[in-house]
Amino acid sequence: MKMLILTVSLLALATAAHAEQTTYANPVDIDYRYNFEQQNEGISYRTGADPAVVLHQGAYYLFQTLADGYWRSEDLIHWNFITPSRWPFESIVAPALVSDGKTLYIMQSHTRQTALLKSDDPASGKLDFWVRRTPPVPTAVGEGKDDSHLGPDQVQPSPWDPGLFIDDDGKWYMYWGSSNIYPIYGIEMTPQPFAYKGKPDRFIYLQPEKHGWERFGQDHSGKLPNGTPITPFTEGAWMTKVNGKYYLQYGAPGTEYNVYANGTYVADKPLGPFTYADYNPVAYKPGGFVNGAGHGSTFQDKYGNYWNTGTPWLGYNWTFERRIDMLPAKFYADGQMAVSARFGDFPHYVPTSKIDDPEKLFTGWMLLSYRKPVSVSSQHARVEGQTFDAKNATDENPRSFWLAADNKPGQTLTVDLGAEKTVRAIQVNYADYKSGLYTDSPDIYTEFTLDASADGQSWTKVAETEPPRRDRPNAYFELPQPVKARYIRYVHGHIGAPNLAIADLRVFGSADGKAPGKPEGVTAKRDSDQRNARIEWKPVPGAVGYNVRWGIRPDRLTLTYQLFAEDDDTEFGGRQHGNRLDLRALNVGVGYYVAVESFNESGVSRLSQVISLP
Structure with a gap:
């Protein structure tokens, strides 16, 4: 009778109409584009970084580094890629994004004069020229910290990693900087005609000797893997105004390790003086499957809730192989800014009203797949000292993966949860192994199904990729209703890459037992x-x-x-x-x-x- 009840419930789930999805999980489930930063080494990989998100005319727009387009969402769950009518020849790196309510303005990082874009209808993909040729940033600097070691009038060739801000009085400001030498700068500007007013001011210098989180390296070691000391980087300026306070945010100490984070300085005016927030960092996620939360943006959703986006690190193919995360944030009545990364890569609800406590968005769905036994249909042989064991698919490490013997449809990966458990959501995270893709091909899409079973013999489909076809390297499925199952099986259909590699198949829900005891002796x-x-x-x-x-x-x-x-x-x-x-x-x-x-x-x-x- 128990098997009959399970089978009936699974069949009902498989034939049900699409249920409204209410949750998401990091990394954000978008079609990360293949980039070409390593053509000379013969490989490419999907990557995302430096996300800028704004709410514009009732929808959310996401721009990021090297995407050749952007994404639109109406609910922060489903994101649709938009191919624009025109795009900078050099593509876009670390973009700035701002809306005045009517027009969406886009500024890419650049070190020379260039054209900038805008749109009154970004949903259509139609982009127009905002500026056909930007003026150079003034090279002289205003009063600030002594920069004599840089030269009396030296400013970083810029603006790289820009951030745009429109104050309540309609005045425009730009902040920028990406360096382990130069600081974060700021200046007032006019949008039309595009011009800078006055001299840049110098605001944020890293002080790793005082701020432990600003030290570079894994867990702030301050060194590269070979032991070489390295000066940390500051970058990714973003301004947010809340209750009359100006929060100038920045990423540090570098994107390549688990401790990439966002911090903030606070002021009463858009150009300071700024004071370091002693509660820094504000967005910090060094542990778990998703590592890192630096260089992103802060925005309000339709209901007034704050979110902070960032750039988690993968770093298998190249040190700058990355993804995007989105974490709930809050500004306390006393002015403290905080971003909740607690269980930040587990499923979270997306609110449909104003909330007071970001931590309440955590669903409580726990990770059921950690280090569980995995069986696979095939496995690639050991190569160059590397192993691609099936067990890598449940180790919560995005830099290890299972590699199938080939990329043919029908390959399977099955996780044994150890006993029947309540499954609520599943995330499939692909890895790239010797991809070698250099074109945006119609063949770059993801197809697979997910099956559940109580006994490992009788299987029922519980989720699948559906039209329109797109690439989903971090595909997340919230099941329409809970499913009791011991086994979860991935059945391969298609990926655009030449090799089928899965970093982790993550299963969320509940073991239906008791939570552990409170830690003692802390x-x-x-x-x-x-x-x-x-x-x-x-x-x-x-x-x-x-x-x-x-x-x-x-x-x-x-x-x-x-x-x-x-x-x-x-x-x-x-x-x-x-x-x-x-x-x-x-x-x-x-x-x-x-x-x-x-x-x-x-x-x-x-x-x-x-x-x-x-």
Whole structure:
């Protein structure tokens, strides 16, 4: 009878009309374009970076680096790619985007005079010239920090990584900068005719000696993998005005590692003076499947809720192989900006009204597939010391993957959840292995089905890719209704790449048991170097992982580092291990509060005692 009930429910699910999707999961499910940054090495890969999102005339528009077009959404869940009527010959890198309500303005990064675009109807793809030839940025600088080592009147050839802002009084401003030498600049400007007013002001210099999170490298090691020290980068300026305060945001310390983050300086005027926010970073996601949250944009949705986008890091094919994430944000009444990355790569609801607490958007659907057994129809042989085992598809590491023997339809990957569990959503994350794609071909699309089974013998389709055809390297499916299943099977149809590679097949839902116990024995000790602290706790029986949470107030633990109970950080050098985290993201002279929560496949524990970290 149990099997009959399961089969009936699965059949009903498979034949049901499309249910309204209410959730999303990071990385954002868009058709990331193949780029050509490595033609000389004979490979290409899908990538996304530097997302700029604005709400314009009731729809959301997403521009990013090297996409040869942009995306439109009406709900922040479904994104449609728009091929524009014209596009810069050099394409677009790290774009700025702003709307005055009537017109959408687009500025790409550039180091020489160039044309800029705008549109009164971006939904149609029709773009017109905003500026046919930009004037050079004034080279003299205003009063500010001593730049004598750069030259008395030297400004970075720019604007690279620009950000545009229209104040309530209609005045326009531009902010820019991408360097480990130069700062973030700002200047007032006029849009028509396009011109700069006055001299640029210098605003943001990184201070890694004071701000631990601004140190470069994996977990802020300050070094490249070969041990070479490196000066961190600041980039990705974005301005947001809330309750009369101006939040000048920036990305740091570099896109290549797990700690890419967004910070902010705050002022009472659009050109400052700006003050460093001691609660920085504001968007930070160093742990989990999605690593990194830097260089993006902050926008309000239709209901007044804030969101912050960023650039997670993959880095398998090249150090700049990346994706896009979207995290809920909030501005507190006292002015603090915060972005919630807690379970930031698990499914979240997209609100349809104003909400007060971004953390309530977490669905509570837990990860059921972590390190579960995987069986596959074929496996590629070991190559150049690399293994492409099936087990890589459930290890929560986007830089390891299963590689099939070929790319023919019918290849399968099956995850055994260990017992019947309630499945609510599934995410399929592809990897690129020796893709070698250099054209936008109609053949670049993704097709597959997802099946569920209670016994591994009788299967029913629970999800599938559907028309119109598009590439979905991070395809996410919210099931129309919960499904009880032990096995989830991917059945391959088509991808445009020559090799079928899956980094992770991630299954979300509930094991229908009890959440783990609250962590006990939490200790936090700051090093003599105040940028660092060690947090430890007693292992919790049955815990799959932990969230270390911290902030500058005991009732406002806005930052999270997620780690798994079995973690030993062997990939990058061991600063986390099961029930210990060496946290290296603190600001000198700032006191903190720390707590830990545990989680398993059934839920999340109560928060541990909150302890002071002076």
